Amino acid sequence: MSIVTDLLAKPGVVAAGEYAYRGDRFSYRGALSEEHARMASIMCRATTMGVNMEGRMLEVFQPHSGLHPPRGWVVRSSDYTVCVMANVFCLLDNAQSSINDIIGFMRQAIVTTSSDLI
Numbered sequence: 001m002s003i004v005t006d007l008l009a010k011p012g013v014v015a016a017g018e019y020a021y022r023g024d025r026f027s028y029r030g031a032l033s034e035e036h037a038r039m040a041s042i043m044c045r046a047t048t049m050g051v052n053m054e055g056r057m058l059e060v061f062q063p064h065s066g067l068h069p070p071r072g073w074v075v076r077s078s079d080y081t082v083c084v085m086a087n088v089f090c091l092l093d094n095a096q097s098s099i100n101d102i103i104g105f106m107r108q109a110i111v112t113t114s115s116d117l118i
Contacts, residue, residue, distance in 0.1 A: 012097020016090040
């Protein structure tokens with residue numbers, strides 16, 4: 001199975017997908033419209049690029065801090081959370097999911113993904 005299929009099987013995962021670092025394509029499954037999934041993939045790519053830039057900047061101030069390259073990021077609201085690791089994203093319903101379980105699963109599933117693609 002793919003990581004997207006595995007993520008969708010987790011409690012509280014509303015949708016999951018993958019996006020190309022180039023920004024030219026994406027795939028997803030779950031309770032998002034095609035347009036919302038497209039917007040999510042654009043947002044995930046842009047934020048990932050920003051987080052990588054910030055990691056490089058922090059590394060200048062504190063070499064060997066372990067902050068670069070970043071492996072992912074999370075944005076949490078009162079109802080939903082977006083988790084991104086490498087080029088995989090998922091949308092969680094906070095009331096039905098465990099962010100720790102999802103991030104732990106993503107870390108294990110994506111451990112071998114290269115971080116120098118961005």
